[in-house]
Amino acid sequence: MYEVTLKIKRYDPDRRKSWIQEYKLKAGRILRFTDLFRKINDELDSTLAWNSSCEHAQCGTCAVKVNGKPLLACELLVENAVQYFGSPVFKIEPITVAPVVRDLVVDLEQAYANVERMQPYIVEPAHKQSQEAPSQIHPHVLERYVEATRCINCFCCATACISSHRTFVGPNAVMASVIRLMDPRDKAWKVRLDRLYDHRGVSRCHTSKACSFVCPKEIDVAHFVALAKEGRFGNVRNR
């Protein structure tokens, strides 16, 4: 059993007031931080607002900052957190990619607008499609971008990114565009490249690689951003 202290940054939209609230609780070693939030709701304070959905590290809804590091609360175990941060006292804040709605809940809709801007779908099919058969993609081609398709848009990378959220669409949004540039089924390269290289695009990246460092899915996000930065897709039109 651990005695942990969570110092949670709270925000009340009715009073427009923000403050740090301290919760002390006893927690079993393998409880996860989402379990701790639930415990706070059930035992100490039912007003604390936080978000989660699958709690299997597959949807990215529960991303928060713990001692400054963006991560998924559903996969952070108490004993690992104590060991990693070297203390049972944790400062917990909402991720910083969108305005706070209440406490740890942010308006993800606004963060997602950046990903949607990059058109995460096939804009124009590259080949004539047969109604009977799926297209063929050689596994070696798929292998080049399949890692990027594992992204769950938890916005941990965008939170850690040292470029401004106002000027840069963010690493995950860049990756969404890169997937379709590498996907042989789409040929809308012109519109994609225009967005990828516009004033909010990849030129805003400072190459800190913080995105790869914090990604909960362990995707090398910076690799895909780098492919775009080095202009790898410039020749794609001649494919």
Next chain:
Amino acid sequence: MEKSLRISRTITCDVLIIGAGGAGLRCAAEVFERRAGARVVAVTKVPHAQKSHTTTAQGGLAAVDPTDPVDKPIFHMFDTWKGSDCSADQNIIQRIVESAWDQIVWLEHRGMHFSRDLDGKLRKRTFGGHTIDFGEASAYRAVFEADRTGKGIMDTLWGETLKGGITFINQAVATELIFDRNRCVGAIVFKLKEGEFLCIAAKATVLATGGSGQVYQITTNCRQNTGDGLALVLKAGLPIMDAEAVQFHPTGIVGPGILASETLRSVGGILRNKDLEPFMEKYAPKMKELAPRDLVARAIETEIREGRGVMNPDYGVEHVWIDLRHLPDHIHDVQIPEVSSFFKKFLNIDPKKELCPIRPSNHYHMGGIPTDENGAVERGPGEIVEGLFAIGECASASFHGFNRLGTNSILELITMGKFAGEKALEYIDDPVSLPKDAGEITFSHFSKFLNAQGKEKIGRIRSELQAMMTEKVGVFRSEQGLIQAMEAIKELQERSERAALSQRSLKMNQELVQRWELDNLLAVSMVIVCSGLHRRESRGGHFREDYPERNDDFHYHTLAYMPISGDVKLGRRPIDMSIFEARGPDYEKFGLIERKY
């Protein structure tokens, strides 16, 4: 009534979709493909459609490839019928199975990142219960996207609906369906972030709210799956079909409830109780760990009930062990890396060196809102409600009957989503008019929640309900246990009236939402219990200790109505046997056969 409660805006649309998971968005995509520029509004309880529970589906999508030299649709139909314990509707089985491959091609053309074989074609794998030649050998029938097939579907559908011009209302719930005589004309929607109520007038309304797993203590379902759509139709006086048909997976990982796949047992994992005794020998001397899912689940629960379980102190949950320590490293590293990583990530356990805690986990609700083959909601057998559809896990067409096969659920949600989309279009040229009292039911409920007085706690009532349902209405059921459960639900219901909220704000007030969810959980629990009490037999996921065999006097679907809380009335819907009755080739396989493997 509370003054702050009012409709802040009324909006109109062609199709209103409640629940933006796989089924809801497949439906929306179909509407856009057939009618460009249609006004489709999708309401989702999660902060963004991509966070829907569909995204956690791992395994694959069952579909018979027409170029496959050995597999045939009739085999898939047979497997589904047999798996359902002869309780699925054969017209639905036929329609879904025959449309399956088209749906795979549709997804692939729209950019889903399926796993590929060396020729660049879609890879396929086997899955429990899917066979060729009527059970002779395993079928390679499941196409997949690595271990994240559901996410692949979700990402693809999100993209397609964005392209179509969908309007999402994120983090919002539907609290009331609006009717004009026998036609559904929209819904009242509560926006959690803003704390506002919308009145949405729609020519067609589609319920795609997902499962009800939060009724149970251990579940693979996400936090939002509180049976909201089921409670919504019950309040509207409409029925829930086969509510008692709930699937439990034998090996859920204690804590997060994630599935520890059957592979663990097929590669040689051994189930052990608190004394480390390998107990499956007692229950299935020949098959042992490889016995069917339901038998393994009952064996584990028996061990726990008879005092041979182990208590996990952190989660307060009793469990048994799965022992993987004796397996060679290459099996751990090559054959079961994902599951091994779950134990590592969520429990800090190294399966190579330590015992792993597991317990049967609620997985899927076969029962749901009864519909016809187009997803149109039925008031009673053959009698549809105009303008109202239900698809995905909240619905029951019924493709799964009393037991669902793996990889059939996401197939069902994309096909039924498509069919409902096609049919919903038939309503979009008919204007609707809203009745004056729209919203009154919602406001009377919310008023009650906000003004409640007393010291009861919502979280505690929910936990007690979940523990009680797991114990009495889970893997094992009995007349006595079900009667006790009914009494317990009534008592919890009364206690819930005495739970005062800590704050009365409407903006992102999670306690208020949890109060509303608690009513839904109690309502769904009540119909599961009453339907289970009526069904004095065992069938698929419904196992009665006092009636352990299937009894074909019960060869029908249960309909449960509960317009007033606690007051359940039951009805019946016949099971469609059209494949059998058509007397085509192999029709005899579609009679009342035994579910033995």
